[in-house]
Amino acid sequence: MTQETGGRRPNIYDVASEAGVSKSLVSLVLRGAHGVSPARRAAVEEAIKRLNYRPNRAAATLAGNRSRTIGVVLDDYRNLWFVGLLAGLHEQLAPLGFRVAVADPLFNAHLDRTPVDGLMSLRVDGIVIATEPSEEMFAALDVPAVVAGNRDIRVPGADIVTNDDMVGGRLATEHLIGMGHRDIGHVTGGGGAARLRAAAYEASMLENGLRPHITRGQGFTMESDGYQAALKLLDQNPSLTAIFAANDTMALGAAGAARDRGLRIPEDLSLIGYDNSPLASANLLRLTTVDGRNGEVGAKAAQALLDRMKDPHVPVRTMLVEPELVVRASTAAPA
Amino acid sequence: MTQETGGRRPNIYDVASEAGVSKSLVSLVLRGAHGVSPARRAAVEEAIKRLNYRPNRAAATLAGNRSRTIGVVLDDYRNLWFVGLLAGLHEQLAPLGFRVAVADPLFNAHLDRTPVDGLMSLRVDGIVIATEPSEEMFAALDVPAVVAGNRDIRVPGADIVTNDDMVGGRLATEHLIGMGHRDIGHVTGGGGAARLRAAAYEASMLENGLRPHITRGQGFTMESDGYQAALKLLDQNPSLTAIFAANDTMALGAAGAARDRGLRIPEDLSLIGYDNSPLASANLLRLTTVDGRNGEVGAKAAQALLDRMKDPHVPVRTMLVEPELVVRASTAAPA
DNA sequence: ATCGTTTTCTGGAACGCTCCATTTGTTCCC
């Protein structure tokens, strides 16, 4: 398969001599530069194919002092909101020649102190923090950064892009109120986004002269958190006709709690989630939810990064994406 | 924060002079080598901290001609079986100083022809293919590789590690038969794993003198595929008392279909899934399922890779992990 | 043809590490 290069993997010199040009010209072709004659370009591409040459990104990163890669810090693969975010990032960045590297949530403390350290060692050109940022993370930050999905914790010098959880929380609560519900509970969790959604819920309730009922689960991402919290909520407030869960996963838990208390959705209890995850569209739930438009968040995060790469001194911005209500079958007027 | 290195990021030379040692000694400390005196080691670590030095992995990869990284090719973040796989890989590899890099399923064809190309450019030391391998993928393979979760397509030179889908399919089917079910349907999907599970279902049914009923969804990963297929199955076979779905996501779809046909689970219809995903343990489903023990698959994949890195000529192996039945509340004896 | 101009192409010098052969230092024994 591979031509003979003495057992070695071929490098640009091999390609260059195969194509009868200089190594620099090969480099130009690899980077898709302008000002290369079509004939030479074709010759180089031919040679690349013949030798089964594959560029060495380590060398490119070292020599160019940049990796053309954007790092993304995730916290949990099971919380699927990041999928839309990555798609949005990709869509904006790939055409410009940037790759996206995900810093493994399981990163090992033995090798790097934080996922950010790992990405910095890779010499990424920018970082998207899609988790609750911690102090020790931003000590290491040395490149343009944006925090996505969280406006609670400010990272010095980092832009913030997120869906507007306050608006989303109001959207959800007012949807229920608009349908005629008066006794509406809220199941919340840990973390900044949950806090804002809860605050919006509370504000909406009070503005409408209604009494808020909030129960907090242990975590934010687990179905069991939603289940436990919803059980408590239902048992303490038997007159409840609707629940707003801080995310779809917790809504799934709440749906389990409702079933266990003999409540049908939406006949006996309306249920609304947040995130518009794949779960929400499942036929078993047909969950009304709030779509945080994570693709848009990703696209805006990419834009913020690109702007800051061009000029590191642009003022720090907070960009809010307007969430949308997605009405499905889990909400209805109270009996 | 950073000490003065003339605006540059500090490198090993800066650390070396700060600590009063040679660059080589710094390198040794970085790699955690033996034979460095505690005093010098401490001095170097001090200097690293003072300068806020972060090693350049591109340079390390280039110089060492290896990245100490294992690449993993995924196909869809929404199909959560990979989470256990990654955990298993991590657990084995991190203590040995290997990182795990996930090749983005959204990889852009503009930058790399396949995800494998991208990983090869990164000079990974091994590759785990956790998706259906394609011809053009293994053209690029040049390092130890293992295919995880699929024994259908053979990649030349690659080991295979997967849960034993045949055993799992039998486990599920015989669990239902053992409970007294006679009319059992199967909802299957695309892909090699699904094919094996279906074959095992069919074999078990026939061995027990029962007539198999298989319906195939469009895809394998979508809830809607399971929903559609289960609807068809139920409508064509009204006497059905149990459904075995090829994975938990499709089982969720099947649960939706059952609900829409007025069937209670497990009173009117028993339902069993496959994967033991987070979904299965949700209180709304409490789904009986087959656990493919993906953590174990990941651990074995790591071992296969390490063995082949040591000696590229060890014969190609197929390693099967024994799956386990996880009984929850979605299965019961027929009425 | 001749001379600018512009376009295309080239060689050399980094980039920041690892690896290896060698040097320097230390310990222990007779």
Next chain:
DNA sequence: GGGAACAAATGGAGCGTTCCAGAAAACGAT
């Protein structure tokens, strides 16, 4: 106190690119 044996530390070469300044080629206008 001298040397063997071992442990610890070092300097140089090389990894495969990019970038840059400048050379060569192509093109136009006179």
